[in-house]
Amino acid sequence: xxxxxxxxxxxxxxxxxxxxxxxxxxxxxxxxxxxxxxxxxxxxxxxxxxxxxxxxxxxxxxxxxxxxxxxxxxxxxxxxxxxxxxxxxxxxxxxxxxxxxxxxxxxxxxxxxxxxxxxxxxxxxxxxxxxxxxxxxxxxxxxxxxxxxxxxxxxxxxxxxxxxxxxxxxxxxxxxxxxxxxxxxxxxxxxxxxxxxxxxxxxxxxxxxxxxxxxxxxxxxxxxxxxxxxxxxxxxxxxxxxxxxxxxxxx
Amino acid sequence: xxxxxxxxxxxxxxxxxxxxxxxxxxxxxxxxxxxxxxxxxxxxxxxxxxxxxxxxxxxxxxxxxxxxxxxxxxxxxxxxxxxxxxxxxxxxxxxxxxxxxxxxxxxxxxxxxxxxxxxxxxxxxxxxxxxxxxxxxxxxxxxxxxxxxxxxxxxxxxxxxxxxxxxxxxxxxxxxxxxxxxxxxxxxxxxxxxxxxxxxxxxxxxxxxxxxxxxxxxxxxxxxxxxxxxxxxxxxxxxxxxxxxxxxxxx
DNA sequence: CGACATTTTGATGAAGATCAAACTGGGTGG
DNA sequence: CCACCCAGTTTGATCTTCATCAAAATGTCG
Numbered sequence: 001x002x003x004x005x006x007x008x009x010x011x012x013x014x015x016x017x018x019x020x021x022x023x024x025x026x027x028x029x030x031x032x033x034x035x036x037x038x039x040x041x042x043x044x045x046x047x048x049x050x051x052x053x054x055x056x057x058x059x060x061x062x063x064x065x066x067x068x069x070x071x072x073x074x075x076x077x078x079x080x081x082x083x084x085x086x087x088x089x090x091x092x093x094x095x096x097x098x099x100x101x102x103x104x105x106x107x108x109x110x111x112x113x114x115x116x117x118x119x120x121x122x123x124x125x126x127x128x129x130x131x132x133x134x135x136x137x138x139x140x141x142x143x144x145x146x147x148x149x150x151x152x153x154x155x156x157x158x159x160x161x162x163x164x165x166x167x168x169x170x171x172x173x174x175x176x177x178x179x180x181x182x183x184x185x186x187x188x189x190x191x192x193x194x195x196x197x198x199x200x201x202x203x204x205x206x207x208x209x210x211x212x213x214x215x216x217x218x219x220x221x222x223x224x225x226x227x228x229x230x231x232x233x234x235x236x237x238x239x240x241x242x243x244x245x246x247x248x249x250x251x
Numbered sequence: 252x253x254x255x256x257x258x259x260x261x262x263x264x265x266x267x268x269x270x271x272x273x274x275x276x277x278x279x280x281x282x283x284x285x286x287x288x289x290x291x292x293x294x295x296x297x298x299x300x301x302x303x304x305x306x307x308x309x310x311x312x313x314x315x316x317x318x319x320x321x322x323x324x325x326x327x328x329x330x331x332x333x334x335x336x337x338x339x340x341x342x343x344x345x346x347x348x349x350x351x352x353x354x355x356x357x358x359x360x361x362x363x364x365x366x367x368x369x370x371x372x373x374x375x376x377x378x379x380x381x382x383x384x385x386x387x388x389x390x391x392x393x394x395x396x397x398x399x400x401x402x403x404x405x406x407x408x409x410x411x412x413x414x415x416x417x418x419x420x421x422x423x424x425x426x427x428x429x430x431x432x433x434x435x436x437x438x439x440x441x442x443x444x445x446x447x448x449x450x451x452x453x454x455x456x457x458x459x460x461x462x463x464x465x466x467x468x469x470x471x472x473x474x475x476x477x478x479x480x481x482x483x484x485x486x487x488x489x490x491x492x493x494x495x496x497x498x499x500x501x502x
Numbered sequence: 503c504g505a506c507a508t509t510t511t512g513a514t515g516a517a518g519a520t521c522a523a524a525c526t527g528g529g530t531g532g
Numbered sequence: 533c534c535a536c537c538c539a540g541t542t543t544g545a546t547c548t549t550c551a552t553c554a555a556a557a558t559g560t561c562g
Binding site: 046062064066067068070072074075086089090094095117118119121124125128129131132133134135136138139140141142143145146147148190229231233234236 | 297313315317318319321323325326337340341345346368369370372375376379380382383384385386387389390391392393394396397398399441480482484485487
């Protein structure tokens, strides 16, 4: 029994219980845990699919480059998230994925994923589920960037990360890791680094956050959420069991 | 043999050939063609899933509302597109869908979709495929709205619609239907109606487009695409057979 | 014709980009 | 151990793009 398979299976069971046959199949196909340094490319736009990565520890981001070299982050990949499912079907990546912090992930080959999807409809259904949640988050980012002013936009992002880290046990009170530079935040929110800094300053002066050493504390999540018009429905957390046992150790 | 099933099947075969057994199953499950007037709600945010709609004719859009009543369009649904696949898995809609023009669509119930997905892995794979392409488009919108100025942003949208309508035979030269008001364009591009108008004016003055009676002509698609930094890769058109026979009649 | 949606134009203001430069802190090499 | 370097953060000043407000013009449909 490999630890990586265990974390994968528990993740799957967040959306539906698996039979022992299904669990077996996942264990057989689940590859070894990979470790990667921060700021390394996990997959580049245009790459053929190698398989899916299940993030065990660390943050990554999805991004697309523009012709002029600027980049837009199009999603955050947090522990428990699965990436590159889509590339297994589409055969090549339409965006890049890069680690933000050091990362541990287990890999399933493209062949394994397609086999699992074809033979185990419920596994396939679970993969659908993860993918759709992610898609829903992308749409929420679109709304966020399209229609909210800088302050609200950033508040919304902070609320989202906070809500997403909670079910995987990676928050301590209202404090959590946020291994993004201000420049990264700018790429995520479509703001200049300078403006990111100014908004952060304002949040600090208003006593809403503390951000130091990649650690963010939300001193008043309710107010922040209200200002941002944050409604967690789009995260589809409702069908998760509350605080499931995860691989990540609590301090 | 129903015409609606035929258009659905041909759509599926764009990404992989189906066995006669699979085609049969699709025909059995495919519901009647529904007609809907322009500006009607096909599904609202929060609605339980009823099934998937395969658009035969007309335009629709996906949108999300903000707390203050403004709305952001998060995607365009064109003839041949399938909508609400995700809701069948997630059980409820996380965004609304509204017709822009009069619409004809065939419906498959949620139960049918889940049954087809579980029993026919290749049908499931095709549904994955459509969904992922759509997701890729959403990411492209995110980049577009996040990082491009108004003119380039609108040019990019026009290029996208042009490219998406081509394989389904709905372009006449470089002219095609665009049943969106300037206010709709504003919702799609996260611009005010006034600014949409100004950008359109500039495009006209530069001889790049003609837009009259919901008909858009791109007089110089190459230039427009170059200005917008348009790269059609994200549409994943490459695996489509060229100009497949579609239900839509050519004039 | 008259009501209503949509398009067009003008004037003004605000949010945020950009440019420039100083400051901070951790890591490295001499 | 200190000097230096470099990535990241902070601050100021200026400029652009686009939103907003207001109103006229145009078109559409009963």
